[in-house]
Amino acid sequence: MNILLIGSGGREHAMAFKLSQNPKVKKIYCAKGNGGTAMENKCENIKEKTIEELLKFAKENEIYITIVGPEELLIKGIVDEFNKEGLKIFGPSKKSACLEGSKDFSKRFMKKYGILTAEYESFTFAPKALEYLKDCIYPCVIKADGMAAGKGVVICNSFKEAEKVIYDFMIDDIFNGYGKKVVIEEFLEGVEASILSITDGDTLIPFISAKDHKQIFDNNQGPNTGGMGVIAPNPFVTDTVMKEFKESILKPTLRGLKEERIEFKGFLFFGLMITKKGVYLLEYNVRLGDPETQAILPLMKSDFYDAICSAYSGKLKGFEIKWEDKNSCALVISSLGYPCKYNTGFNITLDENIDGNVFISGGTLEGKDLKTSGGRVISLVTLGNDLEDSIKRCYKEVNKISFKDMYYRKDIGLI
Structure with a gap:
């Protein structure tokens, strides 16, 4: 069976790696994939990226099922569009994707069904938000209502910090409309x-x-x-x-x-x-x-x-997922300067004897050379008999990876 896997990060490389282990899977088309999926067993990267292009590709290439990795196309309704055409796709509908696509929607859902969550207020008018923040208990959390590429949640320790966030999100519109509504939450410690x-x-x-x-x-x-x-x-x-x-x-x-x-x-x-x-x-x-x-x-x-x-197929009841009796540590190796400015285009060297999984996030394959192309470049994953063992192994194996401007934290799992 042929699979269409949408996404281009380390998550999608890990998914492709795991999907390829099933003998029924013949080929995995990765849209658009990365340098890791380009080298993964049974995988081929494709350039199609819009909903229309992906629909056309699925029809023309005998795709048995499409699996969606990132949230953006889910929020835009790719599942609804595939369903209209009678194509199998695994992911939530556009309405259910609002659980992630709108912070206000998800908070109202939590409150309605008695799910314990932080107290909050939503605002669409900046002066009202600022008025609320003057009497707020700090620290507080301000969230852009919509998609903000992981940058839409800010912990503010003072009114001055909160005021800047409101101006950035609601007035300067740094998220192109997705921060025009904000959710202001109580800060939870834990x-x-x-x-x-x-x-x-x-x-x-x-x-x-x-x-x-x-x-x-x-x-x-x-x-x-x-x-x-x-x-x-x-x-x-x-x-x-x-x-x-x-x-x-x-x-x-x-x-x-x-x-x-x-x-x-x-x-x-x-x-x-x-x-x-x-x-x-x-x-x-x-x-x-x-x-x-x-x-x-x-x-x-x-x-x-x-x-x-x-x-x-609606047959999860009775399905059992079994797990290794081990611990894992995933160390993200990034470009120096991430999440702000960083340089790319550097050759990545991977020792062929790495004892663990190397999942590519921000890397492209140019000929036979794997080069950096993003902020987060690699996830190195090692398994151990306990947490300490898995962490130790990870920090040993990371020495077998190198590229210019390589950076990683030294305390994953230790803090």
């Missing part, structure tokens, strides 16, 4: 956790937990990034935390999807905050996380493609 899952709309199966490290510098300093490293499972997600998550967040989320008649066959990401007061839901993502996917999929013993097909 430990973050990521729970990825798969659902057919009736059954939802959570994956093992993960802990992301967002900030660019060691000791969680500096600006937020798309993620600089992940450990899995998350040591803070105890059996008690997982039980509370399932009862207080997972079950009411499923109930809400059904009652709202929101069609959802795809991946659902739960961003959690584990606090002294309980487990709070920070956000939904309607796709797999990056770099959480890179850390988690190598631990999956079950077949990834079979899980997707079961979810698409």
Whole structure:
């Protein structure tokens, strides 16, 4: 069977790697893929990127099922368009993608179905937002309502900082309309956790937990990034935390999807905050996380493609996902200067004896040369018998990777 996999990051490389292991999968077309997927078994990169182009490609190339990696096309309604043409596609509908596409929509959904989340107010008029912020308890969190390429969430420690964010988002419109509405939330103190899952709309199966490290510098300093490293499972997600998550967040989320008649066959990401007061839901993502996917999929013993097909067919009930009894550490290697200005076009050298998975995020294949092409370049993933072992292995193996202006955090899993 031929698969069309949409996306070009480390997440998609990890997905392609896992999908290729199924003997029923003949070929994986990656749109547009990257230097890693170009070299991956059974994979071929294609240039098509718009919904119309991808529809045409799927029709002309006997695509059995299309799998969507990133959120942008989901929010634009690619699933609805494929369904109109009778083409199989795995992902949520445009309406259900609002769980990620609109912070205001997702917060109202959480409140309606009794899901514990931070207190909030939404604003479409900048002066009203500023008036609210004058009497706000700091720190507070300001979120752009729509897609903001991972830069739409800011923790503000003072009115001065919050005022600048409102001007940037709502007046200067740095997100081209997606920040014209903002959500202002109370700041929650605790430990973050990521729970990825798969659902057919009736059954939802959570994956093992993960802990992301967002900030660019060691000791969680500096600006937020798309993620600089992940450990899995998350040591803070105890059996008690997982039980509370399932009862207080997972079950009411499923109930809400059904009652709202929101069609959802795809991946659902739960961003959690584990606090002294309980487990709070920070956000939904309607796709797999990056770099959480890179850390988690190598631990999956079950077949990834079979899980997707079961979810698409509405047969997840009774499907069991089995996991390796190990820990993983995913270290993101970036271009120096990311998430701000950085240079690209440098040759990447990979030792052929690396003991782990190398998933490419920002790299292109030019002839036989793999070159840097983005801010986050590589996710190096190693497995260990325990957390300490997996981290140790990762920092040993990273010495077998090199390129000019290479940068990575030295404390993933240690803080």
